[in-house]
Amino acid sequence: MHLDYAIILAFLAAALPLMGKLRVEKILRRPEISQAERLRLYASTIAFQWLLVAVILWRTAVHTLSIAALGLALPRPVLTVAVSIGLVALVLANQLVSLRFVGSRPEELHGKLAQVALRIFPQDHIERLAFVGVVSTVAICEELIYRGFVQTLFADILHSGFAGIVISAAMFSFAHLYQGRRGLIATFIVGLLFSVSRFYTASLIPSVAGHFVVDLIAGYMFPRRLREALASESRIEARDVQ
Secondary structure: OOHHHHHHHHHHHHHHHHHHHHHHHHHHOOOOOOHHHHHHHHHHHHHHHHHHHHHHHHHHHHOOOOOOOOOOOOOOHHHHHHHHHHHHHHHHHHHHHHHHOOOOOHHHHOOHHHHHHHHHOOOOHHHHHHHHHHHHHHHHHHHHHHHHHHHHHHHHHHOOHHHHHHHHHHHHHHOOHHHHHHHHHHHHHHHHHHHHHHHHHOOOHHHHHHHHHHHHHHHHHHHHHHHHHHHHHHHHHHHHHO
16 A cells, blocks of 8 residues: 555544544533634635545545546446435435434433534524535545545455445544444444445445435534424423422
8 A cells, every 4th residue: 555545544544533523522612602613613624624635636646546436437327316316315314204303312412412513503594505515515525535535445455345335434434433422323324325325336426415415404404403302301391390
């Protein structure tokens, strides 16, 4: 393996998850986050992810790894469109069903992930518009990083498409270390779905579309359901006190 590839992988496997965890812990120490702080967080996320992708594209170009090998192509258009539609429908259905159960478990309602969502997800029209840019960036960049670069690299090194699928899903999951155990499991399963779609279509289009839908629904609807659940809990507690 090339030294620069090894450095990138080490950063993705160790430094990036730790940075995310520390950033979330810092956010949780704050009683609240202002609109300006949320917008700065969105801007820094967009800049960082595109910078990381630029480094990866630079180094893969140096080593003559084609953009088609990274999934930036459409070799099987009919299959790609069909898989994209199916994957989007699947993740959308899963997100909508999951939202119905928000607040069903008090420990999750007051858990770390819920508190992070209430602080960083958009709360007005300006933030929602900016959040579309974040979601678009994350969908494209993370898919290129994990399903394009990581999956291709390990599939080639280990001569196994299966190994590429599993390792890319595992590293994608670990990047979401800040979400806790349930988040790690959920992102690993989603990562497997995205990696399989990448393997069979040889394109990142299905996984980018699915990733975009997952994050957009989470950002727009999860905080609203959390607030509704918290308000309902408060009404029940007030009634019990009376």
